[in-house]
Amino acid sequence: MTRIAIALTPEFADWESALFSAVARSYLGAEIIIASPDGSPVKSMGGLKVMPDVAYGALDPASIDALIVPGGLSWERGTAPDFTEMVQRFRREGRVIAGICAAASMLAGTGILNNVAHTGNSLASHRAYPAYSGADYYRDQPQAVRDQGVITAAGTAPISFTTEILKALNLWGPEAEAEIKAFAAEHR
Template sequence: MKKVCLLLPNGFEAVEASVFTDVIGWNKDEGDGSTQLVTVGTRNELKCTWNFTVIPEKVISEVTVHEFDALALPGGFEEAGFYEDAFRPDVLEFIREFDRQGKIIASICVGALPLGKSGILQGRQATTYNLNNRKRQLQLEAMGAHVIPDQPVVRDGNIITSFNPSTAFAVAFDLLESLTSTENANNVKRLMGFLA
């Protein structure tokens, strides 16, 4: 069984997290059955960007990177406290350890910024939120990433980044394909109505 850690900092965007739970869950029940997702929060209770409250299965202090095959990280809003949690030293070290072990790391939108802050995107291709005068892309560039501004999803080795919430399903399916196979990912896409 391939285990995905869905890391949830406070202030995360619910829609960006939910695509990972759905795609990995559909695969577990309707696809090849080889994946499992565990929600791991930075706190015992989290508030999403617009006050949706979530209780994760575990908190980051209760898990180790060795338990997982991949890391999934949604973005969130500064006004909701996302960066306060996403830039915590324990979160950044958790991200670094996934990269040191060569495990897949998939982020959506500004979920790439904690990756950049951790240092793992230094000299690597990536992207992040692309609107509002590219403020977040410029921020990621200042963290050492080689930003590809107009590409919706960017993959560099084991790291997947994307440029806004509209890319969420593409990232989740890319993660599933990396953990299983193209044939299986396409089957799950078909079952979910993304392919005819």
């Protein structure tokens, strides 16, 4: 069974990983593990209160196939936890790592985007992080980008973000394609 961790921050953007978790868990049988900084409940930008399964420290990349981080207001407010060590552990283990919106810029700050194609809300938001030197790999496009097990997206791209994660985890097939096609119908 595919095991996926979604690391939430206080004031996370609740729509950015919702489609992914619903499709992966309910239709494709993946196990979704929700984590917060200390395992305590977190509230989304929209006021959704989530009771996590574990704290970040309990996430072991040896037994988890992917780490997904939605964006949110905690980065804008300067209150987001430092993800560098956790992201580096997952990267060393060769796990899929995905960040959308402000979390894509957080990935820039960990240095893992310096040599892979990527996108995000803007190049300027990535450049705000001193560890980022990957501007030559930045793709200014509205859809998610997947390269070498790293997926990034602007906050306006939860559908292509979901699609690229499913493909990276080898969960893409007729059933996944049908679900995503249904959710993306308004974009035709």
